[in-house]
Amino acid sequence: MPIEKETEQKIFEAAQKIFQKSGFEGARMQEIADEAGINKSMLHYYYRNKDTLFMTVFQSSVKKIMPQLFGTLASDIPLREKVEQIVEFYHDMFLKNPQLPAFVIYEMNQHPQRFKDFIGSMGVQLPEVFIDQVEDAVDSGKLRSITGDQFFMNVVSMCMMPMIARNMVQTVLQLTDDEYIDFLNERRKIIPSVIFNGLII
Amino acid sequence: MPIEKETEQKIFEAAQKIFQKSGFEGARMQEIADEAGINKSMLHYYYRNKDTLFMTVFQSSVKKIMPQLFGTLASDIPLREKVEQIVEFYHDMFLKNPQLPAFVIYEMNQHPQRFKDFIGSMGVQLPEVFIDQVEDAVDSGKLRSITGDQFFMNVVSMCMMPMIARNMVQTVLQLTDDEYIDFLNERRKIIPSVIFNGLII
């Protein structure tokens, strides 16, 4: 393994950590360098400037959230299984990377320009298969009247809101870190149950 | 109306706008001054520094979200009405101040220290009345088994997530600004329906 790769990788991982913790504006190049255990100049050697380094991290982060989600939505499995897969996926991902969802959502709002360029190029839109699936279920009387958009929004909301608002949740519900993790894990079963038993006639 | 009050008020409103748009780290004192149409030095005359100005805005923002929510939860009305009131309240508030929820949630995560001091002093915790109400409904067989915490989390999630992730939602669902507002307003009826018809046996 060449030394270059190791350094570039160390920088990337450090940048990921600091950007996710502090956001673009709050992150300091010096802090990233310290986290990586290298000199600040190396950041500019491997990545031209703060913007480039940020975009590398941001794009990587989006790719950890989006493709799998839309892959599941476009797949050829029953609606109920799709919901269960998405719920499991997001809760697993959160355990590995607790600050990822809040980071992506926030930076998306802050710099709409920055990401609309590249996010259009990856097919990030609700698959027709999924839309049809919901419509068919409604038409055949299996589900109460609802659009695919609203159905999708309900699932994503129930999953991600407690992850994004961690500090508010822990404060209001007075949970320790461990209790908070337990609280989230309980939701793996609760979410599909609420979604479906609320929609099935 | 004394001139002092007018200036202090103008500064506060400008700061509110800029902080909510850019966050603490992204906000610039100069931009706040420009927005208020006054000299930058005035910011330091009325509010000692950026931190003080921010905390004034942040505390005011929290007070626009929390008390009414917990007031409704603690009130003496049926569970279903509480949910409907909360949903209406959040959707009305969002129309008036679209960036408020994202601002509070994000800054809460960034500076846990900063707000835990003052947020403890305002009774921000789930009212016993509400917890008991959910427990009673479960015990008497009216609702499927669920805790007050999880019930509460479901309502707040369904309401606030689409408001916080506005840019993601509009991108994925390919909605114009007007369509997005319509999409949110539809949820006033959808949310209570999903929550309850999912829980009522």
Added chain:
DNA sequence: GTCTATATAACGATAGAC
């Protein structure tokens, strides 16, 4: 109270030796 001018510090970025 409000302004101009300036101090002071921090940050991103670069030059240049090795």
Added chain:
DNA sequence: GTCTATCGTTATATAGAC
């Protein structure tokens, strides 16, 4: 490739005239 030293800019904050 990696370091030290430093430049240029921008940010918050203050001093002082009016």
